[in-house]
Amino acid sequence: MTLKGLAPIALLAGLVASASLAEPLGDARAGEAVFRKCKSCHQVGDGASNRVGPHLNGVFGRRAGGLEGFAYSKSMTRAGVDGTIWEVRTLDAFLENPKSLVSGTKMNFRGLKSAEDRSNVIAYLRDFSDNPANIPEASPTATPEVTLSPEVLALVGDPEYGEYLSSDCLTCHQSDGGDAGIPSITNWPEEDFVLAMHAYRQKLRPHPVMQMMAGRLSDEEIAALAAYFKDLE
Amino acid sequence: MTFNRRKFIKTSVVTAAALSAPAVLADGHGKPRVVVIGGGAGGATAARYLAKDSKGALDVTLVEPSRSYYTCFFSNLYIGGFRTIDSLAHSYGTLAAEYGVNVVHDWAVDVDRDAKTVTLAGGSTLSYDKLVLSPGIDFVDGAVEGWDLSTQNAMPHAYKGGSQTELLKAQIEAMPEGGTYAMVAPPNPYRCPPGPYERVSMVAHVLKAKNPTAKILIADPKEKFSKMALFQEGWGDNYAGMIDWIGSDFGGGDVSVDPANMTLTIDGEETPVDVCNVIPAMKAGKIADMAGVTDGNWAPVNAIDMSTKADADVYVLGDASQQGDMPKSGFSANSQAKVCANAIRGALTGSKVFPAKFSNTCWSLIDTDNGVKVGATYEATDEKIAKVDGFISATGEDGATRKATYEESIGWYAGITSDMFG
Ligand SMILES: Cc1cc2nc3c(=O)[nH]c(=O)nc-3n(C[C@H](O)[C@H](O)[C@H](O)COP(=O)(O)OP(=O)(O)OC[C@H]3O[C@@H](n4cnc5c(N)ncnc54)[C@H](O)[C@@H]3O)c2cc1C
Ligand code: HEC
Ligand code: HEC
Numbered sequence: 255m256t257l258k259g260l261a262p263i264a265l266l267a268g269l270v271a272s273a274s275l276a277e278p279l280g281d282a283r284a285g286e287a288v289f290r291k292c293k294s295c296h297q298v299g300d301g302a303s304n305r306v307g308p309h310l311n312g313v314f315g316r317r318a319g320g321l322e323g324f325a326y327s328k329s330m331t332r333a334g335v336d337g338t339i340w341e342v343r344t345l346d347a348f349l350e351n352p353k354s355l356v357s358g359t360k361m362n363f364r365g366l367k368s369a370e371d372r373s374n375v376i377a378y379l380r381d382f383s384d385n386p387a388n389i390p391e392a393s394p395t396a397t398p399e400v401t402l403s404p405e406v407l408a409l410v411g412d413p414e415y416g417e418y419l420s421s422d423c424l425t426c427h428q429s430d431g432g433d434a435g436i437p438s439i440t441n442w443p444e445e446d447f448v449l450a451m452h453a454y455r456q457k458l459r460p461h462p463v464m465q466m467m468a469g470r471l472s473d474e475e476i477a478a479l480a481a482y483f484k485d486l487e
Numbered sequence: 488m489t490f491n492r493r494k495f496i497k498t499s500v501v502t503a504a505a506l507s508a509p510a511v512l513a514d515g516h517g518k519p520r521v522v523v524i525g526g527g528a529g530g531a532t533a534a535r536y537l538a539k540d541s542k543g544a545l546d547v548t549l550v551e552p553s554r555s556y557y558t559c560f561f562s563n564l565y566i567g568g569f570r571t572i573d574s575l576a577h578s579y580g581t582l583a584a585e586y587g588v589n590v591v592h593d594w595a596v597d598v599d600r601d602a603k604t605v606t607l608a609g610g611s612t613l614s615y616d617k618l619v620l621s622p623g624i625d626f627v628d629g630a631v632e633g634w635d636l637s638t639q640n641a642m643p644h645a646y647k648g649g650s651q652t653e654l655l656k657a658q659i660e661a662m663p664e665g666g667t668y669a670m671v672a673p674p675n676p677y678r679c680p681p682g683p684y685e686r687v688s689m690v691a692h693v694l695k696a697k698n699p700t701a702k703i704l705i706a707d708p709k710e711k712f713s714k715m716a717l718f719q720e721g722w723g724d725n726y727a728g729m730i731d732w733i734g735s736d737f738g739g740g741d742v743s744v745d746p747a748n749m750t751l752t753i754d755g756e757e758t759p760v761d762v763c764n765v766i767p768a769m770k771a772g773k774i775a776d777m778a779g780v781t782d783g784n785w786a787p788v789n790a791i792d793m794s795t796k797a798d799a800d801v802y803v804l805g806d807a808s809q810q811g812d813m814p815k816s817g818f819s820a821n822s823q824a825k826v827c828a829n830a831i832r833g834a835l836t837g838s839k840v841f842p843a844k845f846s847n848t849c850w851s852l853i854d855t856d857n858g859v860k861v862g863a864t865y866e867a868t869d870e871k872i873a874k875v876d877g878f879i880s881a882t883g884e885d886g887a888t889r890k891a892t893y894e895e896s897i898g899w900y901a902g903i904t905s906d907m908f909g
Contacts (some may be wrong), residue, residue: 257754263632297828331889335887335888335891336888336891337888377817414839417843418829418841419841419844421536421825421906422822422825422844422846424902424906425818425821425822425846425899425902425903425906426848426895426898426899426902426903427898427902428898428901428902428905429902429905432898432901432903433898434894434897434898434901435895435896435897435898435901436895436899436902453504462862462878463848463860463862463878463895465863465878466846466863466864466877466878467846467864468875469876470844470864470875470876
């Protein structure tokens with residue numbers, strides 16, 4: 255395995271991982287300023303309604319895609335059915351890079367790279383959820399801090415190994431890209447693929463089958479699979 | 488020039504392979520030859536991967552008597568009215584046309600491991616360098632008193648795909664009002680551990696709509712069974728009062744049948760029944776026995792490549808193999824086939840052999856949009872295929888989760904059948 259040049263690393267650094275729950279929630283007032291980046295699509299507070307994105311009142315403790323009357327993407331709805339609940343850990347991962355948690359999301363937003371911004375905006379949103387005092391800052395099931403280092407994200411996979419490993423996936427995922435019942439994983443950008451697999455491995459994404467499948471793959475194997483699937487049409 | 492491009496590529500690949508290949512192979516003849524017996528979940532997958540990945544460097548022959556393979560997986564859904572029988576049929580056309588597998592529709596009737604040949608019912612013989620057996624199951628003689636293959640139309644097993652399944656469904660639909668469907672469940676190990684109980688769910692689904700006063704009786708030689716809590720919860724919620732399961736604690740293992748008079752006797756007590764689905768104890772398909780690679784009912788194999796303990800050039804996949812912790816399922820057979828194909832290709836062409844990884848997931852349908860699943864991953868150890876990690880659906884899951892699980896199984900069916908047949 256070799257490392258790519260350093261340029262892409264900066265963009266991807268720290269992604270899925272930095273659900274650093276050790277630190278307390280951020281500053282809601284500073285979060286209000288961060289929320290300006292969300293305002294073109296989301297409303298929150300008295301009289302908030304759905305716009306491009308769903309309103310964010312009561313988002314804490316809610317199932318992903320759980321608001322009646324908003325037309326979520328298929329991917330977000332699936333995340334909700336699988337059991338993704340909005341809490342500090344999941345919001346942090348989603349806001350850092352929406353695709354790490356929900357690959358096919360229609361939230362067209364590049365993400366907040368600053369951990370501080372995320373922590374602040376999460377604190378701000380929390381004020382608009384019922385009984386915030388009763389909501390634990392970290393869910394009891396949260397695993398210890400996980401990290402996805404830039405080196406891991408920059409691994410260049412071996413497509414030949416990826417092809418062999420992929421045979422394990424193609425029992426369920428259709429090689430022709432069909433997505434009835436099980437999402438398509440062919441022809442994906444490598445980085446989205448890597449992020450999604452790490453999110454399962456770290457149990458940020460809830461699905462038991464995929465947690466198990468990803469759980470036994472090494473960083474190199476995930477990179478190899480990503481390298482293979484990116485060209486499979 | 489008559490040299491067509493495809494042929495040219497094939498030839499050049501062979502040359503390259505021949506140069507790099509270890510010298511042991513294909514002594515004297517052209518390409519190394521692999522014969523695969525049985526075109527089911529294990530055999531079709533192995534043939535496809537061997538042919539696809541070797542890109543013409545191997546001569547792959549698949550021996551399978553039927554022109555259409557009817558999957559056992561989803562056959563219970565056919566019984567329940569969720570699938571048509573035609574949707575379970577698959578042909579070997581693509582394996583032959585697109586992957587260059589020689590598909591021979593015949594029975595293998597003998598294997599000579601010294602001469603490395605297979606004899607077919609039609610009289611011809613095939614030579615092999617490596618032989619893969621994936622013949623599925625046969626039934627143990629005398630396993631259920633009063634039943635043998637000659638009575639399988641009166642009391643169907645419906646545990647091999649196709650006509651038996653159709654027969655059982657027709658019998659269920661013809662049951663008199665308030666009649667009894669009985670199942671004699673098999674002892675471990677057998678193909679598809681949740682299969683009999685998914686079947687009971689599907690029979691109950693049909694009867695609930697068409698014949699709601701009918702009863703279901705299960706005589707079981709086991710104390711507990713796969714996904715038991717999930718099935719029992721589902722039966723209670725959806726088919727209350729219809730299903731009576733008699734486990735071994737209550738004499739469920741002490742059973743005899745009388746196909747002429749349509750009675751079932753459990754623990755000395757005789758009951759008249761309208762349909763009797765007898766699923767006897769199982770063993771490896773006969774050809775494994777004839778090849779002399781079985782020990783008792785099954786063929787012990789090495790976890791690392793599925794080669795038999797008896798002969799390093801003979802491999803056994805799927806239900807017929809005795810490999811360790813994996814359940815006998817289509818998913819398992821398919822998973823084992825890919826590990827095996829990679830190892831055989833490595834041995835015959837010198838291609839890279841990657842470490843063995845196995846997995847399995849079995850979905851079962853309890854009622855409309857109410858699916859459950861159980862699955863695990865496995866690795867090869869010196870001793871066996873050993874379980875690494877696993878999961879199972881929880882009792883009390885909500886409807887959306889159960890529906891998503893059912894939909895996943897539909898995706899899986901499309902995935903595995905195209906992985907087998909191309
Ligand atoms: C009701 C039911 C439900 C099931 N549901 C599921 C499920 O949901 N998921 C799952 O993963 N599995 C399921 N299974 C199990 C699955 O069908 C088997 O485990 C799987 O088919 C095993 O594959 P195999 O290759 O070992 O054998 P098979 O698929 O049975 O293939 C064996 C083939 O070998 C051929 N053959 C046999 N002898 C010879 C010979 N001498 N010469 C030439 N050809 C020969 C046969 O014609 C057959 O086509 C189910 C089974 C049943 C009965
Ligand atoms: C360009 C528009 C846009 C921007 C900017 C945007 N979002 Fe979104 N957001 C959406 C859409 C659309 C969805 C629904 C996504 C889907 O269905 O896949 C969504 C979904 C969400 C959800 C999940 C809600 C639910 O009910 O499950 C959260 C939480 C969220 N956004 C927070 C934010 C925050 C915080 C910001 C700013 C940092 C932000 N979004 C910026 C459009 C946007
Ligand atoms: C037993 C069936 C099964 C197997 C085997 C399997 N997957 Fe999945 N996969 C699923 C299901 C079901 C989902 C949807 C999970 C969810 O809702 O989060 C999924 C989701 C995914 C996703 C995210 C898709 C999205 O749109 O969010 C990726 C990426 C993925 N799988 C990759 C793989 C890889 C790589 C392998 C092989 C190492 C593999 N899968 C093996 C069933 C399977």
